[in-house]
Amino acid sequence: MRASNWGMIWTAVMPLAVILYYFFRKKYKDQQVSSTLFWQERMRELQASPYLKKLQHHLLFYLQLAALLFCVLALIEPFSESETLAGNDFIFVVDTSATMLAGAPTHFEQQQQNMKNLAAQAGGKPVTIVTTGISPKVVIRNEQDLEQVDKAIDQLAVSFEKAEIEQTILFADTLAVNDSTIIHIFTDSLDRSVFANKTGQSYHIHGFTETLRNVSIRQFGLSKMDNGTRGIVQLVNNSEEALPATVRLSSGSVEKEVDVELAASEERLVPFEDLPDDMLWQATVEVADDYSTDNTMATYLAPPVREVAIESALHELIASGFRSLSLDVTLLESSQLKPDSGVPLVTNQRDLLEGPTPILLFGRNDENPFKVAGQIETKGHPLFTYASLDEIYVSQLYPPFESYETIATIDDHPFIQVSPKGDIVVLTDVQLTDWPLSPSFPLFLWSAMESLSGDAEFLGYFQPNEHRSVSLASKTGEWEIFREGMYSHSYIEGSGPFIAPAEPGIYKVVGDEKEMTMIVQLNSQEKTLSAGSTYKMGQVEAVQDMVRFSFVPFLIGLILLLVVVEWEVYRRGITTR
Template sequence: MNFITPIFFLLTVFLLAVILFYLFRKQYDRQVIPSTLLWQQVMQEWQATKWWKKLQNHLLLYLQLFILLLLIVALTRPFLGMNVLSGEHIVIVLDTSASMTVVEEADETTRFTIAKGEMEELIDQLDQQMLTVILAEEVPTILFSNETDPNVMKSKINEVTPSYQHGNVEKAIDLGIQILSGTSGEIHVYSDLVRKEQVNTNYLQNKLVVHSIGTSKENLSLHTFGVSQHTDGINGLLTVYNESEEEQLARITIECDGQVLTSFQELIGPGKLVQLPISDLPVKPYYKAVLNYEDNYVVDNTLFAFLGENTSPTIHVVGEINSFTARALNYFTTDLIQSDNLSNETDENVIYILEDAPDNEWPNGPALIFSPTDGESIHIKDKENLQDPVQIIEDTLFQYVDMEQVYIQSSKPYVMRELETILASGEMPLISKGYYKGNPIILVGFNISDTDWPLHSSFPIFLYNAINFLTEKQQFLGYVKPSEKLPVSHDSQATNGVIVNETDQEVMNVNLDESFIQAPRIPGLYKLIEETEGSKSERLFTVAIDTEEKYIHTGTSFIVEANEENAINSEEKPNEIWHWLVLVAFVVLLIEWEVYRRGITI
């Protein structure tokens, strides 16, 4: 035990003063008694007693001396060692990446849970210091700042869950350095892998402590998976990495909707990345590669692949269309089919091009329709010459397309409330787009022969943009990272949108007024479902972790002291116990008062 102000020990002289007061205080009251014969013997015995024995029967004295002694020692400010945390502000950086979900066998829990437990231990060591917690996600976020209530700190930390994103610890540390700029304190990092060379010490003004979490090294993971269609069928390629120090047997199945399409196994050497070819796969909307291997890290044991998400659609031209349009379409696909009538068979990757067709002859699929004729859902008037200049609504169909330079002589006025008009002349709609019976559709009210549009370079660009819009509905949304924002065009007639997981459990609702969706946090296969009156559309996408998160090896703990040029002195706080001494003195005072009230002696 040490003392901050030992000079107050000089006050112990007051202990002697209290004793002297007791020795010389008035001890008798004058009373009239009938005889002093019996008192003389008692007085003689008491006068013969040593002075220190005269104090033995004074319990109140002892209690008062003890109280005074406690207060004197409290004034000296005794302390037991120094506080582990120095400075007035502590910053914690917590890694929330996917690799923090590895289960450590020794603790039978995840690295993330272990890190949160160590953070709570640090909170218990705070000495009225402020605490800020930064979550090391792909874009670091502040969980809370300048908090002083330990209960609030622990409550908010317990609510944190893994983000499964790649943990950008370097940026999180830089953010912590900015928060502590000009302030004394420390930065504590809880992560499974931080290297000393990753820390930028040029602007480090405070002590940096890295707590390495986890020790597991045994892992077998799927790194990449893709499929493609060739003349000999559908083939795939899968890469498997063995991070273990021993040879491992990888048992792999390729599935779709719970059905096993093929299975195989391969021995993978230690530290080896092996490519495994897959052949003769049937046509499926998606393919799921599953690594049947029991390890402590499960999120890297599954991968998804989509067939033909980048393949060009088949363009089906129905009937006669303008020759300039047909010639331009040849630039966008090698699979152009022209027929007089619609086929009864449906294709999932086809776009229909029609001209002068009523709505009862429109196909059940994405369509670009020029100069439509009167029908049940659309009302067409006779062709009229344009009187007013064109009005252009900003839209992706007109990206790099300047319609003001295009001459349009005449068009057919039409009314179709299901569609959104994006080009008009006065009150006359010229081009509209939207969804009809659950399918994307583009309606062009004029005939191309009544314009000079084919003479402009913007005409093939418009067709390209139109094909992209028409295929977006049926294309897979692709691969996204956890919680990533994904641009999406919603059906204008959709009344409800949800995202469901592989087992069709609803994960979240979709705001149809926004031009994007936020991907779920947990890796896996998901569907974006949009409902309209009488129809429903589905688009698949998969949430996958970053390749960096497929390695589970850990680093070591280390401490980096502040740069001497920028260092801010952070005096260590002693663990003072004076307040406990004052508390004990108060309790003894209560006891002393009770002894006095009852007149207890010993």
């Protein structure tokens, strides 16, 4: 503790004067009394205690003395100094990627504590917190209340997304007020090359130098063989030491496991033969490493189809629409179309509907069209989730199929139908409508391919928090997402893109009486740990500032309290006389 006004030390004579007053004040008066009374008074004088002992009975004296001493102390203005962070305001960039869960305690927990320590040193200067990810988020902006900053830090959570830290730094640069803004980056490791062309701001990178042990499942795939299903698990030992591990594949009640010994930095393929023909499998590696998030991976046996065969006699706008979806398009003559090829076919051949191959039928080769007029009306179906047909003009339609479900009509005439095995029938030719000129046409083709080539019970693979357009339609318009029987969140149709859950794993998407499976997988970059460091980049660091904390307000409060107590002691003394 230091003082900034030593000139007021002379006021210390005031408590000294009170002490002298109590020491030398008159205790007894001389007066004439009878001999007996004189003798008693004399004995009391001889038995009196020394001056200091007498003072023990003088509470009022002590209170006055203490109040005066605190007054003197307040007048010399005592204070304490502590270092504060360099800069006028601060931006905390927080890495919330999955690798921050490595270590014990985790890197994320350690960085939360580091952020609290630095916020306490900010000395009331503004603090902004930004989290990383595909879409960086501002948690708090220019907050000066330390309690609110600590609360925001406690509420931070790992999002499992790819960090995209360079993009987040660019975003943080736009939030900087001026050159005095210091950007603190809390991550596990960050290469210096990221700041090669950055000179406008000062960056303080807080990383970890420790090297952790990690074994990850880099890839997991299934393929159907003549004698059953074969699975392959790719293991990577991202460590500097050999580690024993157990690889386990499970599907329902079926489990198979293999013990392996992984050398330092080794990559190994672990095969599993003669697996049952189950669709959904999960691979797990049991190993004594420091990062368990990448020790599990799931896969679904039915892969999505990425090609389509189109009858060359159809209008070329159909092929152009499919090519815009980045699909492999094959044009075939009518005689070359194979009903058992397994590749979705786009044709007008009515006979091909009887085969096992999924069909998208445009028009009919066995009927003649008739004229129609009116607006298109659609039912709730995944094909129309993103393809609106409101402004489409159709001049003619073909007769419908009696046993097919109608999902779109024009003047009560069937326009689009779905067969019992899932084939899609559009009862018009492309040249009889202006549909290809509408943005909804390629969206409809995409939805049709998802319906024809995908598994009706599998929604797809997603990355954590991924935003994606999916074909979901139900009567209620609401889908609930569950993991291991526990409710996660809901998705409302039409409320925006479908957002995948944050944590990797297997999820169930339930709507009405329909249930689908989705798999959330880590980005491959989140399966590798690397040692980092703590360093500073950018502008030359400013001189460390000092912040003063004055004790005067506390002393004034204490003096007022003593005055109140002193008054109460004085009042009680008067009333007892």
